[in-house]
Amino acid sequence: MIIKKAEFIISNTHVAKCPQDGKPEYAFIGRSNVGKSSLINMLTGKKGLALTSSTPGKTQLINHFLINDEWYLVDLPGYGYAQRGKEGRRKIQEIIDIYLDEREDLTCLFVLLDCRHEPQEIDLDFITLLGESEIPFAIIFTKTDKISTSRLNENITHYKNTLAETWEELPPLFFTSSEQHKGKDELLNYIESINKSLKINLN
Numbered sequence: 358m359i360i361k362k363a364e365f366i367i368s369n370t371h372v373a374k375c376p377q378d379g380k381p382e383y384a385f386i387g388r389s390n391v392g393k394s395s396l397i398n399m400l401t402g403k404k405g406l407a408l409t410s411s412t413p414g415k416t417q418l419i420n421h422f423l424i425n426d427e428w429y430l431v432d433l434p435g436y437g438y439a440q441r442g443k444e445g446r447r448k449i450q451e452i453i454d455i456y457l458d459e460r461e462d463l464t465c466l467f468v469l470l471d472c473r474h475e476p477q478e479i480d481l482d483f484i485t486l487l488g489e490s491e492i493p494f495a496i497i498f499t500k501t502d503k504i505s506t507s508r509l510n511e512n513i514t515h516y517k518n519t520l521a522e523t524w525e526e527l528p529p530l531f532f533t534s535s536e537q538h539k540g541k542d543e544l545l546n547y548i549e550s551i552n553k554s555l556k557i558n559l560n
């Protein structure tokens with residue numbers, strides 16, 4: 358799929374104020390600083406579309422971007438950012454929880470994980486919760502330019518083994534580098550295949 362058009366539509370703190378036109382929606386979630394906003398910019402080819410920062414905690418709202426007039430990419434706030442303080446973390450968690458609970462247009466949630474790190478409890482707990490809530494999701498390993506291929510393979514194997522302890526079947530896995538524009542075609546093709554299956558089901 359080629360992205361011909363990508364436009365910012367609206368930022369919200371609550372799902373009730375999100376677009377109500379029923380278009381399929383693909384959201385990016387993960388810990389602060391994992392690279393959610395950078396990935397949206399890389400996929401759309403628009404550098405300043407989603408706001409990025411080297412300081413964690415940049416995205417604090419639910420941000421909708423309309424793609425090719427047909428579907429949405431959604432940039433969500435990062436979870437678990439310690440320096441936000443207890444109250445700040447609670448507020449962000451509430452935005453995320455209500456969005457996941459109530460957003461019927463959410464077609465697939467992409468959980469971003471930094472490929473450099475060992476499996477972290479906060480991410481594993483979040484993934485378990487998605488299973489319990491039956492939210493369709495896929496995993497994206499980000500920042501692959503930051504480590505060697507052999508290290509990447511080791512880390513991915515470790516992650517797969519950890520996931521296999523709780524999951525019979527692994528979710529789709531993607532590998533990206535926003536810096537080196539890697540993983541773009543794979544992700545966009547995956548989204549396109551889901552969009553197509555939705556159209557077939559609607560007909």
Ligand code: GTP
Binds near residue numbers: 392436
């Ligand atoms: P929050 O909005 O705070 O939750 O963060 P985020 O997940 O949206 O992360 P963001 O895209 O703002 O990126 C955080 C930092 O990581 C920035 O300094 C980016 O330049 C850097 N970064 C993101 N993706 C990559 C990547 O693929 N490779 C490298 N080397 N750096 C990256």
Ligand code: MG
Binds near residue numbers: 393394415416432
């Ligand atoms: Mg962000």
